[in-house]
Amino acid sequence: MGRRRMLSAFKAAAEVGNYADVAVLPLDVDPQVALSRNWLMQPFYHLYEHDTVIAQMSGGSVLRMRDSSVNYFTLAPGDNVYVPAGTPHRIEPSEEGVMLTYLPLEPGLEGAAWFCEKCGSELHRFEWVHDNGADPARVYATACARFNTDAGARTCGECGTVADEVDLEALGWDVLVAPESDQNLAESAAH
Numbered sequence: 001m002g003r004r005r006m007l008s009a010f011k012a013a014a015e016v017g018n019y020a021d022v023a024v025l026p027l028d029v030d031p032q033v034a035l036s037r038n039w040l041m042q043p044f045y046h047l048y049e050h051d052t053v054i055a056q057m058s059g060g061s062v063l064r065m066r067d068s069s070v071n072y073f074t075l076a077p078g079d080n081v082y083v084p085a086g087t088p089h090r091i092e093p094s095e096e097g098v099m100l101t102y103l104p105l106e107p108g109l110e111g112a113a114w115f116c117e118k119c120g121s122e123l124h125r126f127e128w129v130h131d132n133g134a135d136p137a138r139v140y141a142t143a144c145a146r147f148n149t150d151a152g153a154r155t156c157g158e159c160g161t162v163a164d165e166v167d168l169e170a171l172g173w174d175v176l177v178a179p180e181s182d183q184n185l186a187e188s189a190a191h
């Protein structure tokens with residue numbers, strides 16, 4: 001990415017919120033770069049059909065991973081993590097920071113998954129086809145709202161622990177949830 005473009009990205013970052021994943025580049029550039037400014041823990045594990053790279057531009061975080069030989073990476077400014085296709089990963093900021101996600105121009109499927117905080121079993125997963133024209137935060141908000149309203153999805157099939165609801169208001173996502181008729185999320189039960 002050019003220096004000037006990166007500078008304008010940083011300027012834009014001052015105005016974006018947690019996991020906004022704002023597209024930084026024109027929509028015909030491969031790869032696409034999504035920008036977020038995060039200070040709260042990502043409220044789900046994110047996964048993509050293709051390999052991605054996550055870069056910490058400022059601040060710091062832990063990138064926690066599931067179904068991976070590495071459980072987590074600690075990220076400082078300048079660090080990049082390669083996330084293999086299909087690996088659920090969650091950003092846990094240690095301090096507010098700007099982060100970039102590099103995605104192929106046609107990312108295909110992506111998903112949000114939750115795991116039991118007590119025993120680690122997968123609780124629930126939503127999958128959808130990535131749409132470069134959609135507002136990512138709106139999709140995430142909708143997936144989290146669905147998770148919140150489904151007590152069965154939040155209950156661990158292994159140990160019975162019930163996961164907390166996602167605090168949509170803290171993320172500013174309570175106003176972003178799409179109406180039910182406008183949801184394209186496919187559910188997949190714990191497996």
Ligand SMILES: [Zn+2]
Pocket residue numbers: 116117118119120121156157158159160161
């Ligand atoms: Zn459990």
